[in-house]
Every structure is written in C-alpha cells, then in structure tokens.
Amino acid sequence: MAAPQIPNLNTLRRGPRRSRPDDGPYRPQGKDCIVQSTDNDASVSRLSAVELGYLDDAYVEALTPSESATRRFPIINRGTYVRATAIDQLVARFLGPYSADNQKKQIISLGAGSDTRIFRLLSSRSTPDFVYHEIDFSVNTAAKVRAIRSSSLLQQVLGINASENKVTVSKSADALHSPSYHLHPLDLRVLSPNTSSPETILPGVETELPTLLISECCLIYLSPTEADNVVAFFTKHISNHTSQQPTTPLGLIFYEPIRPNDPFGRTMVSNLAARGIHLQTLHRYASLEAQRARFREQGLASGQAAADIDFIWERWVGEEEKERVAGLEMLDEMEEWRLLARHYCVAWGWRDRDDEPVFGGWKNLEAQEGSE
Numbered sequence: 001m002a003a004p005q006i007p008n009l010n011t012l013r014r015g016p017r018r019s020r021p022d023d024g025p026y027r028p029q030g031k032d033c034i035v036q037s038t039d040n041d042a043s044v045s046r047l048s049a050v051e052l053g054y055l056d057d058a059y060v061e062a063l064t065p066s067e068s069a070t071r072r073f074p075i076i077n078r079g080t081y082v083r084a085t086a087i088d089q090l091v092a093r094f095l096g097p098y099s100a101d102n103q104k105k106q107i108i109s110l111g112a113g114s115d116t117r118i119f120r121l122l123s124s125r126s127t128p129d130f131v132y133h134e135i136d137f138s139v140n141t142a143a144k145v146r147a148i149r150s151s152s153l154l155q156q157v158l159g160i161n162a163s164e165n166k167v168t169v170s171k172s173a174d175a176l177h178s179p180s181y182h183l184h185p186l187d188l189r190v191l192s193p194n195t196s197s198p199e200t201i202l203p204g205v206e207t208e209l210p211t212l213l214i215s216e217c218c219l220i221y222l223s224p225t226e227a228d229n230v231v232a233f234f235t236k237h238i239s240n241h242t243s244q245q246p247t248t249p250l251g252l253i254f255y256e257p258i259r260p261n262d263p264f265g266r267t268m269v270s271n272l273a274a275r276g277i278h279l280q281t282l283h284r285y286a287s288l289e290a291q292r293a294r295f296r297e298q299g300l301a302s303g304q305a306a307a308d309i310d311f312i313w314e315r316w317v318g319e320e321e322k323e324r325v326a327g328l329e330m331l332d333e334m335e336e337w338r339l340l341a342r343h344y345c346v347a348w349g350w351r352d353r354d355d356e357p358v359f360g361g362w363k364n365l366e367a368q369e370g371s372e
C-alpha cells in the first residue's frame with residue numbers, strides 16, 4: 001500500500017491572521033536556527049487551537065510572534081488539544097489541589113519556547129505553591145522577555161507591578177528572575193552529570209524540592225547522548241539521595257513523536273528532514289516500551305508509563321468533552337487523524353519517597369501496555 005498522504009505537521013496553516021505591531025517576524029540566526037524556530041510552529045499551532053475554541057488560553061496571543069497565517073488543519077488542532085490537555089492533567093496531579101499550606105514544588109520546562117503554561121498556572125493558584133523554571137536558547141528567551149515587557153496582561157500575572165514582588169531582567173535581556181518564575185537562556189547540550197550543580201548554572205533552582213521536568217518536543221532535537229546527559233544532570237543533582245538525605249521526588253514528562261519505521265512514520269521523518277529538522281532521538285526511543293525503558297534506565301524506579309495521542313483522546317477525554325471538541329470543526333479524515341495520533345506520545349516516569357508520595361496521582365492514569 002502506498003504511504004498515506006501526510007500533512008507537513010507543523011507547517012499546515014490556513015487563512016490570514018492579524019500581526020502584532022510590537023514585534024517583527026521572528027528570524028533566528030546560526031546553525032541551530034531551524035531548531036529554535038520550531039517554537040514558532042508550536043506557538044502558532046497553540047494559537048490556532050485557541051482561536052477555534054479547542055483550548056482556553058488567555059496568554060497565547062501575547063506570546064505568539066506575528067505571522068502571516070495561523071489556522072491549522074482540524075487534525076493538527078485536535079492533536080494540539082490532546083497534547084496540551086494531557087500534559088496539563090499530569091502537571092495538575094503533580095501539584096495537587098491548591099492549599100495555603102502545601103509543600104512548595106518545582107517545575108522545570110526544557111525548551112519551553114513560547115509556552116503559556118506558567119501564566120495559566122500562576123493565574124489559577126492564588127499564592128503560588130510552586131516555582132517554575134523555563135530553559136531555552138537565548139534567542140527564544142529574549143523573545144519571551146520582550147513579549148512580557150510589552151504585555152501588561154503577562155506582567156500582571158507575574159506580579160511585575162506589585163511592590164512586594166521582585167523581578168529582575170538580565171542586562172542582555174534574555175533572562176528573567178522572579179519569586180515564582182525563572183527564565184534561563186541556556187543551550188541544554190552543556191548539561192551533563194559532571195556539570196556544576198543546578199544552583200550555579202540555573203539560578204533559583206532548588207535541589208531539595210519535589211521536581212517535575214517537562215520536555216514537550218525538546219530533547220528529541222538533541223543526540224541520544226546529549227538528551228540522556230540532560231536528564232542525568234537533573235536525576236543526579238535533584239534526586240541526590242544519600243544515606244543522610246532521603247530521595248527528592250522527581251518526575252519526567254516527555255511529549256515526542258514515535259513509530260518512525262512504518263509508512264506513516266517514514267513519511268513524517270522525511271517531511272521534517274525536507275525542512276532541515278532531524279529528530280535525533282526518535283529511532284532510539286521509537287516505541288512506548290522504549291520510552292518506558294528509558295525512564296527505568298534513568299533511575300525513575302517508582303513508575304514508568306506511556307500512551308499515544310490516539311489512546312489519550314479515546315481514554316482520557318470524557319464523552320461530553322469529545323462531543324464539544326468534535327463539534328468545533330468538521331474532521332472527516334478519521335483515518336488520517338488516527339494515523340497521526342498514533343505517531344505522537346506522552347510518556348511519564350517518576351521516583352518518589354515511600355512515606356509521603358508526591359506522584360501518587362500519576363498511578364491511576366490509564367496508560368498503554370505492550371512493546372509496540
């Protein structure tokens with residue numbers, strides 16, 4: 001059978017959109033520019049899903065650089081919806097219900113780009129019981145600092161104008177530090193277990209706090225060794241358990257493409273390669289089982305789980321919500337949707353303490369079994 005027609009996943013867009021007057025088009029420079037510009041694809045997809053009613057996100061517009069067009073095709077919008085809501089669900093279960101005497105927790109988002117999650121979380125919890133770190137290349141963190149500086153909405157959520165909050169921006173205007181939010185300009189490829197501790201290289205990171213690491217389509221762009229080194233940097237320094245010190249709970253969430261070896265997967269890989277995008281860890285972590293094994297090897301011994309986007313749509317999204325989403329746009333390419341959705345997955349793994357588990361809420365999330 002001939003390979004199905006596969007849309008070029010991140011570039012599908014329809015119709016014009018207004019431009020944002022305060023910001024020119026995003027033109028990254030240098031050899032990493034293609035990887036850096038994938039953030040633009042992700043944020044345009046998020047904006048498309050928000051404008052059509054899939055997602056509710058008041059911050060996406062302020063963080064999306066102006067573009068000539070935004071509207072993605074229905075299968076892409078549904079994929080963006082499932083990806084965002086699945087990760088939101090895992091994050092919510094890590095943080096737990098808000099209460100004034102919650103133990104403080106920490107979230108570190110790798111390759112966060114223009115992601116809006118920090119703003120959505122800050123606006124949903126009255127006194128933040130977490131500290132949130134975002135890491136990306138300097139060109140992308142500088143763009144985020146500019147977006148924050150030109151949006152009173154974003155500033156308000158960060159409490160920039162409130163006298164009790166201290167917010168500092170680096171001289172080079174690519175780093176931002178506030179009590180609950182830190183934006184770090186850093187090439188992740190410098191991190192390895194031998195790199196000096198997070199406190200030095202990532203100001204504000206606390207190695208004793210229960211920590212969640214998120215890689216939403218980020219580590220896939222690193223070589224397998226570099227990607228493993230980034231994770232080892234955090235598992236060594238955050239969950240540094242010794243006989244004197246109990247394990248610090250640490251969880252990881254990956255959102256990544258999988259199954260590159262079937263006809264759809266091969267076409268997906270070659271479409272991306274035509275744009276100069278090479279998903280370097282894709283063949284190493286090609287299946288759900290490979291993702292789970294990755295967590296085991298990384299010492300996340302308390303639990304490892306994974307599910308593709310098709311499964312998450314079917315099993316995590318309630319019937320009423322499915323109907324609402326299905327009513328937003330006509331999606332007649334069901335076969336294409338399922339193929340696409342089977343080629344992206346969310347994987348999550350964690351190590352916890354036995355006495356007061358932090359990741360207990362992840363245990364009863366339905367995941368897929370099997371080796372494929």
Ligand SMILES: C[S@@+](CC[C@H](N)C(=O)[O-])C[C@H]1O[C@@H](n2cnc3c(N)ncnc32)[C@H](O)[C@@H]1O
Binds near residue numbers: 039042110115222
């Ligand atoms: C596809 S975008 C995803 C952005 C965001 N996580 C989201 O899902 O909306 C990938 C991001 O990873 C970042 N990234 C890739 N390699 C990186 C590296 N070596 N160091 C820092 N950031 C990196 C890119 O700059 C880009 O912002």
